[in-house]
Structures are given as C-alpha cells and as structure tokens.
Amino acid sequence: MFELNNLLRENIKNLTPYSSARDEYTGEASVFLDANENAFGSPLETAYNRYPDPLQYRVKMKLSEIKGVPARNIFLGNGSDEAIDILFRSFCNPGVDNVIIVPPTYGMYQVSANINDVEARKVLLTEEYQLDLDGIAEAIDKNTKLIFVCSPNNPTGNSINRDDIETLLANFNGLVIIDEAYINYSRQKTFIQELTEYSNLVVLQTLSKAWGLAGLRVGMAFASEEIIEVMNKVKPPYNMNEASQQLALQALNNVSLVNLWIKETLEERDKLVLNLKEFDFVLDIYPSDANFILVKTTNAKAIYDFLVKHGIIIRDRSKVELCEGCLRITIGTPDENKTLIETLQQYK
Structure with missing residues (x-):
C-alpha cells in the first residue's frame, strides 16, 4: 500500500526549509525594508529589484483555471528538469535507492539519476514502443522509489497505453511520474484528472512546447497536496524569476492562439509525413502524438550530416536503443517544412 x-x-522528513523574507509576513505592504534589495529600482525599463513570489501564486491561480486543478496541487519550477531533480533529492537515498526508466525515453531521467548517485534500472520498451509490464515488475524491489513514463514519448512520439500506466499506478508503492511535455498535441487525455484517484501520481507538463515559452523555463508538476508540499520544501526559495512569472501570466491569457498553433502543427505533421514517405531512403515513419516524428532511414548519419551542411538541424537518434537508423524531426512552420523537403530532394 502506498504511504x-x-x-x-x-x-527530508526532518528538513527545515529556508524561510525567505517574503515568507515571513502576510497581507499588503508599501515599504519593503526586509530583504536587502536595491530600493532604487533596476537599470531596465521594468523594475526587477524585488524578489519574486516564492510560490508563484498568481501563475498557479491562472493555471488552476486552465487545467481544472487546485493551485495547491501545482508545483512550478525552472523547467520540468527542476521538478525531476527535486523528486530524486526528496525520495531517493544516494547509493541505496533505485528508479526505473523505460528507454528509449527522455534523457534527463538518467542524467538526474547519475547526478544524485541513484541507480536507474532500464526496462526497454517493446518493439511497439509500449511498456513491458512484466519486465518492470521484475525490476522493482524494496528500494525502487520512482518510475518515469514519458507519454507522448520522446523520442518515439507515441502515447503510452493508458491501461498499462494505470496498472503501474494501482500496483506500485512508489511514485509514478508521467511526463506529459507533449500532451497538448496528443489524442490521449492528460492524467491530471486522475490525481484524486492515485495518491502516488505525479504529472509533469511544461510551457516550453505548445505554449512556445522554452526560453522562460517554466515547468509544472501536478500531484497530491502532500507531494507538492515536499517539493516546495526542497526547492530553492526563489526558483522562478519575476520576468518568467510575469511573461507566463501574459501568455496564459492567449489560449486561443496556442490552440490555433497546435491545430496548424498537427496539419503540418500530416503533410510532412506524406512528403517524407516519397523518399526511398525513408524506411518507416512511426505514429506520433507529438510535435515531432521519428523517421527510420537507410543511413541516419549521412542524412543528418547532409542537412547540417545545408543549415537544417534535426536530431540523429540512431545510437539510441530501439531507434537504430532513426532521425527525429520537429514539425516546423510551413516554410521550414517545405525547405526541408526541397533540400532532401537533393540528397543522393
């Protein structure tokens, strides 16, 4: 049973978190002489001389409206990578505990495990890029704390079978982290709505992809209030800067524009797939629920090098397990996709 x-x-149980100046009062004030800030302002058009809200209340309230989840169930971080790292630091004892990852998948789970001296046990996805539930069950022991599942998966692009994820949630006594960085492009609904059903569920999302805010580094974690309290306890006091909070708030008022971009991205994805299928060096294009496609080719490195010479950058994933011969191509604008196809027509 999950506890x-x-x-x-x-x-972490015994940790007394850092108490910032902005944590120690409630209500409104007009004179701030508590945090040793520069009272005269900033040498910029916008003043950033004051420390930001440590718990990003206004951004969380806006997200609460959009996502349909209470603000107390939201953690905001410096990209989803910060949330991943905090989960390791909160729940995994270095050199003792382990986590399970399911390659091919997002590389930061392994990197965070290495940084935190935590064993990452690999259970490869099946040939259909789905979970090997039997393999995961065999890999779990008393020191397994976290299981990471990326859905839609990076770099394969497909969504993971929902029933399989629910099987993990119902039977694993640790945390199951569902990374939904690409969920806005998916036919599968988010797991956020299942938070009340599974107390061991953590859902990661981001404003870097569909929302177009990769440069601001705004990552989200959704979980039970108890898990969010732990993450807030462990995070640095001011982990999201004021500029990112202000700009994120502005962006979150433009849901209709983001939805328009998502629709156009999916249309462009379908066109790009059809165009790429015309090339004899393309062996397969895997089904995608994301804003990229995984393409199996006759010679991934040669095609990658050819495109680089023509100023087009994609990702060579041919050395990744189960992705031999594969390139990952992000869906660009109509003009960018046209340039890609026209350039590939010159490839011999």
Missing part, C-alpha cells in the same frame, strides 16, 4: 512517509528520505 508517502515511507518513501521520503529521513533528512
């Missing part, structure tokens, strides 16, 4: 307290590291 959060049994997962937490002892030092």
Whole structure:
C-alpha cells in the first residue's frame, strides 16, 4: 500500500526549509525594508529589484483555471528538469535507492539519476514502443522509489497505453511520474484528472512546447497536496524569476492562439509525413502524438550530416536503443517544412 512517509528520505522528513523574507509576513505592504534589495529600482525599463513570489501564486491561480486543478496541487519550477531533480533529492537515498526508466525515453531521467548517485534500472520498451509490464515488475524491489513514463514519448512520439500506466499506478508503492511535455498535441487525455484517484501520481507538463515559452523555463508538476508540499520544501526559495512569472501570466491569457498553433502543427505533421514517405531512403515513419516524428532511414548519419551542411538541424537518434537508423524531426512552420523537403530532394 502506498504511504508517502515511507518513501521520503529521513533528512527530508526532518528538513527545515529556508524561510525567505517574503515568507515571513502576510497581507499588503508599501515599504519593503526586509530583504536587502536595491530600493532604487533596476537599470531596465521594468523594475526587477524585488524578489519574486516564492510560490508563484498568481501563475498557479491562472493555471488552476486552465487545467481544472487546485493551485495547491501545482508545483512550478525552472523547467520540468527542476521538478525531476527535486523528486530524486526528496525520495531517493544516494547509493541505496533505485528508479526505473523505460528507454528509449527522455534523457534527463538518467542524467538526474547519475547526478544524485541513484541507480536507474532500464526496462526497454517493446518493439511497439509500449511498456513491458512484466519486465518492470521484475525490476522493482524494496528500494525502487520512482518510475518515469514519458507519454507522448520522446523520442518515439507515441502515447503510452493508458491501461498499462494505470496498472503501474494501482500496483506500485512508489511514485509514478508521467511526463506529459507533449500532451497538448496528443489524442490521449492528460492524467491530471486522475490525481484524486492515485495518491502516488505525479504529472509533469511544461510551457516550453505548445505554449512556445522554452526560453522562460517554466515547468509544472501536478500531484497530491502532500507531494507538492515536499517539493516546495526542497526547492530553492526563489526558483522562478519575476520576468518568467510575469511573461507566463501574459501568455496564459492567449489560449486561443496556442490552440490555433497546435491545430496548424498537427496539419503540418500530416503533410510532412506524406512528403517524407516519397523518399526511398525513408524506411518507416512511426505514429506520433507529438510535435515531432521519428523517421527510420537507410543511413541516419549521412542524412543528418547532409542537412547540417545545408543549415537544417534535426536530431540523429540512431545510437539510441530501439531507434537504430532513426532521425527525429520537429514539425516546423510551413516554410521550414517545405525547405526541408526541397533540400532532401537533393540528397543522393
């Protein structure tokens, strides 16, 4: 049976978080002489001399409206990568505990495991890029704390079978982290609505993809109030800067524009797939629920090098497990996709 307290590291249970100047008062004020800031302002058009809201309340309230989840169930970080790292630091004892990852998948799970000295047990996806539930069950032991599932998956682009994910959630006593960075492009609905059903569920999302804010580094985690409290306890006091908070708020008022971009991206994805199928060096194009496609080719490195010479950058994934011979291509604008196809027509 899942019990959060049994997962937490002892030092985190006993941790007294840093108390920032902005944590120590409630209500409104007009004179701030508490945080040793520069009272005269900033040498910029916008003043950033004051520390930002440590819990990003206004951004969370806006997200709460859009996502249909209470603000107390939202963690905001410096990209989803910060949320991933905090989960390791909160729940995994270095050199003792382990996590399960399911390659081919997003590389930061392995990197964070290495940084935190936590074993990452690999259970390869099946040939259809779905979970090997039997393999995962065999890999779990008493020290397995986290399972990471990316859906839609990067770099394969497909969504993971929902029933399989629910099987993990119902039977694993640790945390199951569903990384939904590309969920806006997917036919599958988000797992956010299942938070009340599974107390061991953490859902990661981002404003970097469909929302077009990769440069601001705004990542989100959705989980039970107890898990969010742990993450807020461990994070740096001011982990999201004021500029990112202000700009994120502005962007979140433009849902209709983002939805228009998503629709156009999906239309362009379908066109690009049809055009790429015409080339004899393309062996397969895997089904995608994301804003990219995985393309199996006769010679991935040669095609990649050819495109680089013509100023077009894609990702060579041919050395990734189960992605031999594959290139990952992001869906661009209509003009960018046209340039890609016209350039590939010159490839011999």
